[in-house]
Amino acid sequence: MTRTAHRYLPLLLLALLWEAATRSGLAAGLDLPPISDVFAAWFQMVRSGELIGNGLDSLYRAGAGLGLAIAVGGFAGIFMAWFRHVHVFLGPLIEIFYPLPKSALIPVTAFWLGFGDGSKILLIFLGCMLPVTIGAFNGARGSEPVLLWSARGMGASRIRMLWDVVVPSALPELLGGIRTALALAFVLLVTSELISSRQGLGFMIGNFGAGGVYDAMFATVLTVALLGFIADRTFLRIMRWALRWQE
Amino acid sequence: MLLAFWEGLAQSGFVTPFQLPSFLRVVERVGSDIASGEAVTNAALTLYRAFAGFAIAGIGGVVLGMLIFRNAFARWFFDPIISAGFPMPKVAFLPIIILWFGVYDMPKITMIVIDAIFPVVTATILGFQGVDRHLVWSARNMGAGERQLLWQIMLPAALPQILTGLQVALPVALIIAVATEMLMGGRGLGGAMLEASRMADSPGAFAGLVEMTVLGYVVIKGMAMLRRRLLLWHQETQRPAGV
Numbered sequence: 001m002t003r004t005a006h007r008y009l010p011l012l013l014l015a016l017l018w019e020a021a022t023r024s025g026l027a028a029g030l031d032l033p034p035i036s037d038v039f040a041a042w043f044q045m046v047r048s049g050e051l052i053g054n055g056l057d058s059l060y061r062a063g064a065g066l067g068l069a070i071a072v073g074g075f076a077g078i079f080m081a082w083f084r085h086v087h088v089f090l091g092p093l094i095e096i097f098y099p100l101p102k103s104a105l106i107p108v109t110a111f112w113l114g115f116g117d118g119s120k121i122l123l124i125f126l127g128c129m130l131p132v133t134i135g136a137f138n139g140a141r142g143s144e145p146v147l148l149w150s151a152r153g154m155g156a157s158r159i160r161m162l163w164d165v166v167v168p169s170a171l172p173e174l175l176g177g178i179r180t181a182l183a184l185a186f187v188l189l190v191t192s193e194l195i196s197s198r199q200g201l202g203f204m205i206g207n208f209g210a211g212g213v214y215d216a217m218f219a220t221v222l223t224v225a226l227l228g229f230i231a232d233r234t235f236l237r238i239m240r241w242a243l244r245w246q247e
Numbered sequence: 248m249l250l251a252f253w254e255g256l257a258q259s260g261f262v263t264p265f266q267l268p269s270f271l272r273v274v275e276r277v278g279s280d281i282a283s284g285e286a287v288t289n290a291a292l293t294l295y296r297a298f299a300g301f302a303i304a305g306i307g308g309v310v311l312g313m314l315i316f317r318n319a320f321a322r323w324f325f326d327p328i329i330s331a332g333f334p335m336p337k338v339a340f341l342p343i344i345i346l347w348f349g350v351y352d353m354p355k356i357t358m359i360v361i362d363a364i365f366p367v368v369t370a371t372i373l374g375f376q377g378v379d380r381h382l383v384w385s386a387r388n389m390g391a392g393e394r395q396l397l398w399q400i401m402l403p404a405a406l407p408q409i410l411t412g413l414q415v416a417l418p419v420a421l422i423i424a425v426a427t428e429m430l431m432g433g434r435g436l437g438g439a440m441l442e443a444s445r446m447a448d449s450p451g452a453f454a455g456l457v458e459m460t461v462l463g464y465v466v467i468k469g470m471a472m473l474r475r476r477l478l479l480w481h482q483e484t485q486r487p488a489g490v
Contacts, residue, residue: 007326007327008327008331009327010323010324010325010326010327010328011327011328011331014328031346031347096460096464097460098467099418099421099460099463099464099466099467099468100456100459100460100463100464101418101421101422101424101425101426101459101463102422103422103423103425103426103429103437104425104436104437104440104455104456104459104460105456106426106429106441107429107440107441107443107444107452107455108452108453108456110444111444111449111452183334183336186336187336187337187338187422187423187426189336190336190338190339191338191426191429191430194338194341194342194430195429195430195441201339202339205339205342206342209342209345209346214346217342217343218343220339221339221340221342221343224335224336224339225335225336225337225339225340226335228334228335228336229331229334229335231334232333232334233334
């Protein structure tokens with residue numbers, strides 16, 4: 001605990017600096033509210049339920065999109081490595097769409113599904129699927145031939161080999177791909193909510209910004225940043241647990 | 248395959264032309280955008296913003312990474328900021344950036360730098376940490392000074408990692424360039440697409456998507472080629488590359 005506190009001391013110093021600069025009037029031209037006001041606004045929004053309601057909306061969108069992306073992308077990647085036909089079919093598609101800046105899909109998904117939850121979930125699903133697929137593909141392709149041969153030699157069926165040999169050896173890269181997708185999900189979520197939405201954290205940020213309620217806006221921005229951070233750290237923990245068999 | 252599917256779906260009447268305009272119409276639209284110079288200007292604007300931000304993030308990231316590697320105070324100060332800031336969705340800070348820098352090129356490039364610098368810094372630190380000790384010892388033994396050691400031995404040895412960081416940062420720069428253009432306007436491919444979607448001009452939006460796919464493909468492939476050229480001496484170049 002004290003080690004963590006010591007490690008993050010510079011962040012605390014920055015926060016103190018922020019407070020001092022705004023209170024003393026040094027940062028007067030910056031429209032920067034003192035950090036204590038930001039905290040006050042945060043507690044007030046939590047108590048009124050505004051932050052929690054919108055936060056749950058946002059998390060639902062990100063979670064649903066990412067969950068679908070992991071399920072579909074993971075299977076697609078492993079099948080691509082396992083069946084040549086799937087690779088021939090999907091490989092070129094992935095190569096073309098991988099470099100597409102994913103934020104370009106925002107207007108298109110809005111054309112398809114309007115401005116509600118559906119278009120955001122679809123956007124996050126499409127954007128996050130490729131990193132997951134590529135992670136799964138690279139991982140599964142790299143499974144050691146020796147392991148596969150010995151599994152076959154011991155009489156394992158193709159399905160068993162897939163499940164017992166290919167999937168575990170694909171896991172490290174698959175999880176790495178999911179971690180990339182997780183960060184991307186937050187970026188796409190916030191951007192699409194800022195552009196077109198009636199609820200969610202991104203909508204709150206845009207709304208407070210347009211209304212000039214800067215302490216509430218900063219509080220929401222920091223909430224989003226913190227959520228992204230917590231999600232990543234939690235996933236990292238899951239990843240370490242899932243890969244604990246590696247040395 | 249995909250194109251045939253697209254055209255078939257659009258012609259079948261299963262979806263409205265608004266949801267999915269016929270591919271031929273979209274291609275026509277791309278052609279007329281290029282002929283009028285619109286697409287070229289917008290692509291140039293987007294590229295300029297993305298590359299300006301990418302260049303600043305690249306140079307700044309490598310310098311900062313080296314500083315963190317060499318200097319204990321810098322490490323103490325920046326390490327928590329990097330490790331907390333990397334996973335954060337930094338686009339959320341965009342309204343604040345707009346508040347401070349306005350809505351023209353400056354805030355867009357600033358946002359790109361903020362987003363793209365993290366992978367470069369972490370990759371640089373990892374790269375320097377991973378330099379083979381024997382390499383450093385033998386260079387010292389042959390009388391290399393600290394400065395020479397840093398620039399002539401450590402930097403090239405860390406280059407593969409640094410390039411990987413840059414290869415992560417480049418798509419990030421493109422994504423953020425397009426996203427900021429959508430959020431703030433100011434033309435560029437993202438701005439043009441958002442305008443098309445506001446006007447419910449669906450061929451225009453799909454044309455933007457096609458243009459961006461091509462642009463992204465060219466940029467990312469160009470970066471991969473650059474990597475192969477720069478690392479001609481490295482063993483990874485001799486191995487056939489994957490996807």
